[in-house]
Amino acid sequence: MGFGVAPREITQGNVQRIMYLHVPTAWVAYLAFGTVFVASVAYLWTRSAAADRLAQASAEAGVIFTGVTIAAGSIWGKPTWGTWWTWDARLTSVALLFVMYLGYLLLRGMIEERERAARYSAVLGIVAALDIPLVHFSVYWWRTLHQPPSLMKPGPATMPPVIVAALLVNVVAFTLLYAYFVAKRLRSLRLEEEALA
């Protein structure tokens, strides 16, 4: 869709096609860390091991997708903005997101005792989620180099229907990929626990 169907964007040319990777992976990062938040709340509420496994699986996928988002954004930023990286509010809050969830995975791995690891990481999974709205609204709250969203915002999309369609197909595709990763990881985590029990 991004290469065959979508047109060459008028100002940026073919470079704009990076959007079909950058935006869906950013969306999945929101979704993954949002899932960590919900699963963490659920764990503290019910102490269910399944909720804890979901939080772990989703955080791992989220870190990967955030990494891809940053890499693709950086490659897109060089030819268009003229820089790989700049410390504006959007890029800084995303860097914070990436580092916090890396820390989250470190914290999980550091604590031997299963129940304690789950409890501490659930707390971090809730606190770190505060950064998600910060990332999304950073482009409105601060002056940034990064432009505001074209799709997930009030008002009509500021792109032609054919670009929206290509983007949405990729968003669905990456969401399915995320679901597949999480499902696989949930299974391996469950088998691990059964083997240890």
Place this chain on the structure above:
Amino acid sequence: MTPSAKFLAGGLAIFAALVYMIYAGLTQSAVYFITPSELQAAPVTGKDYRLGGMVLPGSVKWNPATLDLAFALSDGKASVPVRHRGTAPDLFGEGRGAVVEGSWTGDGYFKASQIMAKHSEDYKAPHGTPGDASYRDLLRTLKKDGTAR
């Protein structure tokens, strides 16, 4: 320090950082770039700034032989002359947004060490893509004039 106290301290540090970022954002005390009006209100010679605005149409002077680039950044109220040696990014152009890093020289211009282009959230398909509304409009007008079969 017990392990749980350590985690509590770490968690509080992250929480405090987030609260600070939200506070700084709402009060605009952490500013990524300043506007030409803000620079002209209180320019400090030799101080490093990030200056953002629109490249004033008709102001760009580019000498490819020496790589000397001169233009004016405007916010609609004030404009600041900018000079730079080097190339600008692809999306840099008159009537578009740009953010420059550099310093105020005191000789009436801003010396930029880096130029970044700020683009809008508008994406457009070129004319000639089937399905594009403006393309259909174009075809319709051509048919009306009898110039297209």
